[in-house]
Amino acid sequence: MKQTSGKPLKVALLGCGVVGSQVIRLMREQSADLAARIGAPLELAGVAVRRLGRARDIDVDPALLTTDAEALVTRDDVDIVVEVIGGIEPARSLLLAAMNSGKSIVSANKALLAEDGATIHAAARENAVDLYFEAAVAGAIPLIRPLRESLAGDHVHRVLGIVNGTTNYILDKMDSSGASFSDALEEAQALGYAEADPTADVEGFDAAAKAAILAGIAFHSRVTAADVHREGITEITAADVASAKAMGYVIKLLAICARAEDGRSFGVRVHPAMIPRTHPLAGVREAYNAVFVEAGSAGQLMFYGAGAGGAPTASAVLGDIVAVGRNRLAGTRGPEESTYADLTVHPMGETVTRYHVSLDVADKPGVLARVADMFAKQDVSIQTVRQEGLGADAQLVLVTHRASDAALSATIESLRELDIVRDVVSVMRVEGEDAS
Amino acid sequence: MKQTSGKPLKVALLGCGVVGSQVIRLMREQSADLAARIGAPLELAGVAVRRLGRARDIDVDPALLTTDAEALVTRDDVDIVVEVIGGIEPARSLLLAAMNSGKSIVSANKALLAEDGATIHAAARENAVDLYFEAAVAGAIPLIRPLRESLAGDHVHRVLGIVNGTTNYILDKMDSSGASFSDALEEAQALGYAEADPTADVEGFDAAAKAAILAGIAFHSRVTAADVHREGITEITAADVASAKAMGYVIKLLAICARAEDGRSFGVRVHPAMIPRTHPLAGVREAYNAVFVEAGSAGQLMFYGAGAGGAPTASAVLGDIVAVGRNRLAGTRGPEESTYADLTVHPMGETVTRYHVSLDVADKPGVLARVADMFAKQDVSIQTVRQEGLGADAQLVLVTHRASDAALSATIESLRELDIVRDVVSVMRVEGEDAS
Structure with a gap:
């Protein structure tokens, strides 16, 4: 085991909401373990928030809070910038400023990576810094790392994923109780699984962003959210669910990334689909997520777990912080974006x-x-x-x-x-x- | 994307059986992809075998075959040694010789890592070389990397695994058809899922070696096969299976690594157990493997896939070769053994x-x-x-x-x-x- 060096790695945190507050909690509660695993202690350098006075899930030293995120991410003493604010701006500008200042990045921002991953990855490459984003897809489930590292010696044919917990909760409820879509949605909202405006989830936008990220990694090509054919679940009726059930199927909202038979193109789509009840994905209940991967040599693999929530997402963020921290101490970097295959995305009709x-x-x-x-x-x-x-x-x-x-x-x-x-x-x- | 440098990385392969021949096949079929992903082409430097004249699953240039494994692993031009011969000796001596000569190691050898991991890991540390072994546990399922990297920021409470395909096939057959143990074993042997001498599988030795490796990684402590409480499945009767079924349970051979409630010790055990049919592991059929992980923040995770077989195991080996190759080009190393927590293994009675x-x-x-x-x-x-x-x-x-x-x-x-x-x-x- 490496000895823990005296000098701490300083972490700037962007965002202190559901995920950010859990990141702070874990950094505190597990500081000794994290230091031993990285080889140096982590220290919170600052937390960028929109409003200083707001009530938070966790107590943070007021001296660490700032509304000047730009100054925080470019501060000389900061090593790692952790971005959990989401959305395109100001996240993109802040990450670019951070990378241009030589900081390593851990981000949970699926929207930004799916919309403009090219810009973000290019900045990481040009500045020779790490960009890790395990938390951007399927929360705590290790997925990015297995796909881009463990399967790096294999040939991925297809990825089938349940990557949105809200819609899986709704469809599972409809399947188990015979409820209508609107009743199941209402229950999901009452339980906190769905937001007051559920559009991003039920119309498949959230899943589409994740599908774009997964497809890009699986097929070593550049994919954006605009490449994803997207259909939501709002038109699924209790009759559809019952009819599927009668035939031994269950309806799931799937993110599907599939290579064409000639291998030269692939499709990326998000839509409800019937799958046999014997399929491993059929058993994924409530708000759980799971991603099923079919690869040439590995065969069928599945990764299952909590796809969202503060603590699970923070677990993925912390895993990335450990990796980025180790790399920084060793003066090295993890794998960078791989788009060498440069396959085209074929239209939905194909x-x-x-x-x-x-x-x-x-x-x-x-x-x-x-x-x-x-x-x-x-x-x-x-x-x-x-x-x-x-x-x-x-x-x-x-x-x-x-x-x-x-x-x-x-x-x-x-x-x-x-x-x-x-x-x-x-x-x-x-x-x-x-x-x- | 890194440009592919001209100089190839040279791979010495120890063993050319079911797994080794698939490693050679994949290195050939995917040479362009592998070169792009690593940043340099891979080249087979030599293949150590016991007998030169034997019929093999794949054609290998006779000039590459050698019975002098020791000379091969210490050859100046070799960068990476891939060991798929299994067993303690001569594997241990060869890996030590290779590491002492500065080679990076990819091994699928669960027996050696569980029996004498300390010696092997120490040699990797002292020689500052990589030691990767994803293929040693649960074949193609990415498990070692997620546990030691993705969950590096979390606190693992428990690992419950179906890590032996032979016994899962037998128990699944008993569950689905009501067969006796001996009839199910016979069928597994006829289909090639069980060996003529099935002792290592049905008595739990294979699973115990994997449990030791998983526990060591999950709890950042040193664990050997001798620490594992082990019971096999030979005494499971059709009546036991039927009784479990009647109560909504299914019997599985589980490898269980569980932290004690005080957190200061843990247990490692392999034995048949009843699990509820609603548990995600209950749906793992035939010879598939799956590992269920419970962590403090990530919650419940499951990793599912083919636990054995030539191609799936070779997929894991190739993934490790890509990682080790990238590290070598970057002049760096992956994470080394982590035993800082140094927890004790408590006796089965506790x-x-x-x-x-x-x-x-x-x-x-x-x-x-x-x-x-x-x-x-x-x-x-x-x-x-x-x-x-x-x-x-x-x-x-x-x-x-x-x-x-x-x-x-x-x-x-x-x-x-x-x-x-x-x-x-x-x-x-x-x-x-x-x-x-």
């Missing part, structure tokens, strides 16, 4: 998967033949079809073999024009099964 | 958990009172008791609250002496539930 389609149809002979014909015209092959209900309530439920999103969309459009189809009740992708 | 006890009892009034009295005398509190069968076939099934292993053992001994207890049919620990 995505190939299976589909579950429910149609309200007229109660007439020959309906199935005419519906099947619309699928055949787009070369979409039907795997199973069954009729639910009778007479005026008749529904056709079809599950297709693998087809492109473009072909499926064209099929749906042509079905809408058929007089015998009264309504396209739902269209949902089916994931997590072997190619068929 | 382990505190719950127990499931089945007794064959006489069909007389007052039996339960006398049995309960034996538990009370040892301060072991009973949570539930139920009678199965009637008359001469009557069985009492008891589940205790948390108690020490010593108290439970004393209870069982006193029960054996009771005339009304015809047989202590089974005693099994219950894990994976909250303290009660």
Whole structure:
């Protein structure tokens, strides 16, 4: 074990909210362990906040608090800047100023990394400083490090992730109790799993930012949030959930990063999907997160844990602080952004998967033949079809073999024009099964 | 992205069996990717084998093969030594010779690290070289790196792992089909999941070596295989499995590393245990492995994947080669052994958990009172008791609250002496539930 040197590593903290206050608590409670693991003690150099007088979850020496974040991150004695304020600005300007002053960075900022990772990574490279961001995706679950280091000798084919706890809580509640989306959302809000304005979660924006970060690392290419096809869960009905259940499926909001079969492009998408109840992701309950990785040699891997919350996110931040601290003492750096593969992101239409389609149809002979014909015209092959209900309530439920999103969309459009189809009740992708 | 320098990193491979041949295959198939990720190409310098003429899973240039492993690992042009021969000797001598010659090490050798990790780690420290061993525990599952790096800022309370695929396959088969141990073992052997001599797996030796490695990392202390309390699965009967099932449990062979409540010691043990079917580890089927970690801030984490096999193990080895290669180019090293906490391993008797006890009892009034009295005398509190069968076939099934292993053992001994207890049919620990 390295001896602890006398000189402390000084940490500037940007933000003192739910995560920041937990970072301070852990730095205090585990100071001896952290010093032993890093090889030098950590010292809080200052905490940048918006308002000095605000009530906080933790007592902080007022002398450490400042509203001048810019001055703090460029202070000569600061070694490591920890950013937990989130959002694009002022986070980006502050991180750039910090890196230009030679500070190592630990950030939990998924939005910034997904929106403008190029600028942030370039600054880390140019200034030869560390940029660690384990906490940006799936909270406490070690994911960035395993993907960019442990799997560095493998070939990742696909990443399927439940990376948003709020939506997983809502969908799990709908699945277990039969609740409607709005009732489940209300309960999630009452329990603090969903915010008053749940848009970022339920519309998939949060998951899309994480998907962009994961795809970039998995495929060694640059990906931004704008590259991600995004659909939320607000239109999922209790009937959809029940129908999935009846067929042995469960509906999850998935972030999917998948290499095309030719290997030269990949797709990144966030949308609700049915997965078989036997799939390891199906057992991920409540607000937990999990990421399922399929790699050429490693096979199937899954990483599971708490995806959000002050303490879990702070755990990931502290792990990064230890790594960055060790690197700083050793005069070295961790792995930098890897985009050498430079693959392109293909449009959603080229995505190939299976589909579950429910149609309200007229109660007439020959309906199935005419519906099947619309699928055949787009070369979409039907795997199973069954009729639910009778007479005026008749529904056709079809599950297709693998087809492109473009072909499926064209099929749906042509079905809408058929007089015998009264309504396209739902269209949902089916994931997590072997190619068929 | 770093530019790839001209000079290749030379890799000496010790062993060319199931794993070694996959390492060679991946080094070939992914040479361009590996070079880009490391910053320099990898080159196979030589492969040490026991017999030159043997048929192999992969074609290797005969000029690269050698039986003189000692000469290979000390050759001036070799940078990295990859050891996949396993066992204590000659692996230990070869790794020491390699490190004394300044080579970085990647090893998959759980037996050596668990038996004599102190010597190996000391040599790495003294020679200031890397020693990476992700493949030694749970094959392709990134576990060593997350535990020693991602969770470096957290406080691990407990590690519960399914770390042996053979025994998980056998127990899963017994659970799903009602098969006996011997039938399930036979099937595992027929499918190649178990060896002709299955002792190392079914008696828990393999899992114990992995438990020692995991405990050492999780608790920053030195642990050897001799510190691990070990029980195998050979005495598990179809009746035990059925009884567990009836109560909503499943039996798994677990490697458990758990800190004592005072935090100053910990226990390391491998034994079959009942876990609730709702526990994330309960869903780990067939030969898969998974490790469940409970940490102070991160909460509950699980890592799941293939625990063995040539390609998955080679994936872990390649990930380590990339890390070691990057470090070598940067003139730095990864984290070294961390034993600063120096906690003691407490004896099995101090382990505190719950127990499931089945007794064959006489069909007389007052039996339960006398049995309960034996538990009370040892301060072991009973949570539930139920009678199965009637008359001469009557069985009492008891589940205790948390108690020490010593108290439970004393209870069982006193029960054996009771005339009304015809047989202590089974005693099994219950894990994976909250303290009660």
